[in-house]
Amino acid sequence: xxxxxxxxxxxxxxxxxxxxxxxxxxxxxxxxxxxxxxxxxxxxxxxxxxxxxxxxxxxxxxxxxxxxxxxxxxxxxxxxxxxxxxxxxxxxxxxxxxxxxxxxxxxxxxxxxxxxxxxxxxxxxx
Amino acid sequence: xxxxxxxxxxxxxxxxxxxxxxxxxxxxxxxxxxxxxxxxxxxxxxxxxxxxxxxxxxxxxxxxxxxxxxxxxxxxxxxxxxxxxxxxxxxxxxxxxxxxxxxxxxxxxxxxxxxxxxxxxxxxxx
DNA sequence: TCGAACCCTCACATTGGTGTGAAGGTCAAC
DNA sequence: GTTGACCTTCACACCAATGTGAGGGTTCGA
Numbered sequence: 001x002x003x004x005x006x007x008x009x010x011x012x013x014x015x016x017x018x019x020x021x022x023x024x025x026x027x028x029x030x031x032x033x034x035x036x037x038x039x040x041x042x043x044x045x046x047x048x049x050x051x052x053x054x055x056x057x058x059x060x061x062x063x064x065x066x067x068x069x070x071x072x073x074x075x076x077x078x079x080x081x082x083x084x085x086x087x088x089x090x091x092x093x094x095x096x097x098x099x100x101x102x103x104x105x106x107x108x109x110x111x112x113x114x115x116x117x118x119x120x121x122x123x124x125x126x
Numbered sequence: 127x128x129x130x131x132x133x134x135x136x137x138x139x140x141x142x143x144x145x146x147x148x149x150x151x152x153x154x155x156x157x158x159x160x161x162x163x164x165x166x167x168x169x170x171x172x173x174x175x176x177x178x179x180x181x182x183x184x185x186x187x188x189x190x191x192x193x194x195x196x197x198x199x200x201x202x203x204x205x206x207x208x209x210x211x212x213x214x215x216x217x218x219x220x221x222x223x224x225x226x227x228x229x230x231x232x233x234x235x236x237x238x239x240x241x242x243x244x245x246x247x248x249x250x251x252x
Numbered sequence: 253t254c255g256a257a258c259c260c261t262c263a264c265a266t267t268g269g270t271g272t273g274a275a276g277g278t279c280a281a282c
Numbered sequence: 283g284t285t286g287a288c289c290t291t292c293a294c295a296c297c298a299a300t301g302t303g304a305g306g307g308t309t310c311g312a
Contacts, residue, residue, distance in 0.1 A: 060186030
């Protein structure tokens with residue numbers, strides 16, 4: 001069985017506390033297999049998955065929203081078109097707009113900070 | 127005295143609970159004047175300021191960080207170059223990188239959602 | 253067979269942003 | 283001069299994300 005790491009390894013590889021991995025599972029963001037003795041078992045795909053979750057959390061999205069949008073982000077579409085309820089589509093559109101607003105806000109402020117640093121740093125490094 | 131609105135008006139114009147305006151003040155993000163009777167008095171500039179704060183908060187930055195970067199974002203530079211301590215510059219650089227990462231994460235996921243919606247929505251509206 | 257290093261669940265604590273309400277001061281209008 | 287719509291501070295409560303640790307099982311190597 002090549003594809004099964006336990007929570008400790010996933011924790012190290014994603015730089016995420018075990019506690020959080022269990023929490024994400026509890027929140028329905030990831031669904032780990034279990035080995036015979038009850039240990040969680042993760043395959044490679046969870047590494048990216050967790051990174052994605054952390055990125056979104058860090059960007060200010062709550063788990064409730066992440067849970068809703070995650071299924072739409074799978075590379076090989078596992079959620080087919082008929083699965084999408086109208087409510088879900090409208091949630092997605094709302095979230096899309098909010099993310100767009102966030103991006104713009106962050107970009108504006110990022111640029112302002114960059115500009116400030118540029119002005120304040122008189123070409124230090126060679 | 128043309129330029130003094132009270133907390134209620136600022137609250138309405140920024141769509142922000144009074145409670146939060148007081149909280150931002152307590153956190154050192156805004157500094158309101160006081161009229162003779164103790165009421166807070168805000169001028170026009172606070173409208174943009176509060177919007178900026180809310181945007182950053184919504185994007186996941188904690189008040190502690192916002193407090194540090196806000197002074198650098200003033201249009202007419204009120205913070206001059208010598209004011210910047212090395213620690214502050216390094217905080218700014220760190221924050222700049224984090225914001226960049228956030229932007230990229232949000233853009234990726236935003237694009238993925240947009241793509242999903244595009245695929246799932248069979249050209250509905252005229 | 254013991255110890256170390258994992259894993260499990262459960263549960264309480266903390267932090268930051270926010271909601272809400274009490275107890276009271278100011279001020280304009282009637 | 284009382285009412286109503288503001289404002290003040292203070293304080294308790296909530297939720298989500300996270301920390302921490304107790305109490306206990308599994309596995310493996312010395």
